[in-house]
Amino acid sequence: EIVLTQSPGTLSLSPGERATLSCRASQSVNSRYLAWYQQKPGQAPRLFIYAVSNRATGIPDRFSGSGSETDFTLTISRLEPEDFAVYYCQQYGSSPLTFGQGTKVEIK
Amino acid sequence: QVQLVQSGAEVKKPGASVKVSCKASGYSFTAYYIHWVRQAPGQGLEWMGWINPDSGGTNYAQKFQGWVTVTRDTSITTAYLELSRLTSDDTAVYYCARGDVTTSTDYWGQGTLVTVSS
Numbered sequence: 001e002i003v004l005t006q007s008p009g010t011l012s013l014s015p016g017e018r019a020t021l022s023c024r025a026s027q028s029v030n031s032r033y034l035a036w037y038q039q040k041p042g043q044a045p046r047l048f049i050y051a052v053s054n055r056a057t058g059i060p061d062r063f064s065g066s067g068s069e070t071d072f073t074l075t076i077s078r079l080e081p082e083d084f085a086v087y088y089c090q091q092y093g094s095s096p097l098t099f100g101q102g103t104k105v106e107i108k
Numbered sequence: 109q110v111q112l113v114q115s116g117a118e119v120k121k122p123g124a125s126v127k128v129s130c131k132a133s134g135y136s137f138t139a140y141y142i143h144w145v146r147q148a149p150g151q152g153l154e155w156m157g158w159i160n161p162d163s164g165g166t167n168y169a170q171k172f173q174g175w176v177t178v179t180r181d182t183s184i185t186t187a188y189l190e191l192s193r194l195t196s197d198d199t200a201v202y203y204c205a206r207g208d209v210t211t212s213t214d215y216w217g218q219g220t221l222v223t224v225s226s
Contacts, residue, residue: 035212037153044203044216045145045153051210088153092212096169097143097155 002027002091006100012108019076021103023089028069030093036065036074037088039102045088049074079105110134112204112217119223125192128220130204137185138162141207144178144189146200147219158207159187194224 003026013019023034032052037045047056049065052072062077076083084107089100115129130142144156157168159178166178177190187204202220205213 033212039153044219045213046216047211047214050212050214054211056211056214090153090155090212095167097212099153099155101152 001096002029002094002098004089004091004098004100006087006089006103008103009101010104010106012106013079014108015079015081017079019074019079019083019105021074021076021087021089021105023067023072023074023100025070025072025091029072029091032068033091033093034065034067034072035090035092037090038083038085039088040085048087076105081107110206110215112206112215114202114204114217114220117221117223119225120194122195122224122226124194124224125190126194126222127188127190128202128204128222130187130189130217132185132187132206135206137180138182142178142180142187143205143207143213144176145203145205145213147203148197148200151200156189156202161187191222194222196224198222199224 005024007022034052036049038048039045048059053065064075066073086102086104088102111133113131118126120126138161141158143158146154156172159166161180175192180187204217206215
């Protein structure tokens, strides 16, 4: 099983600032099958990034994903008020699919 | 538009079983897998398994094998998650999600809260 470790656990930033979220895998992620989800309280997760760097439908271009093999990053170039939420990475290249424990982006 | 609509909240006693449904619409039901993911209160996301609605084939995370069953009824484009021998540790929101080999889980149901309490 691939274990995903996200850091930091909580990121305290102000609107307009840049956010950098990390996701590290215990072994190489197959075929770049790494996704990022946003979840707000009381809501289902929403796909934001798939295949490492592809934005899902409707996701603004201030969100970008990068990385390879075991180290991946989600960057939010300039935080908007609606971006404060929990973000999860997920690998879907091998079974079982696994998620990171999440990074909470909170308003400073 | 793609929609996954899940059944309502459930309250069950320890040792009971529960069956959660996930009605899909807006796309070809047999063309995409259905995944099930759960989230305990205040916790992260845990993948449980998937079903291929076309073949009925399934794949489960090891911890759920033997007591979780995923099925589907293609005539009504609905997938089901059944959990047996419930304990308080199974109290969680259960989500279904459409699975695609490239994009992973791109559309999610609204979630179903299952509470296990004596």
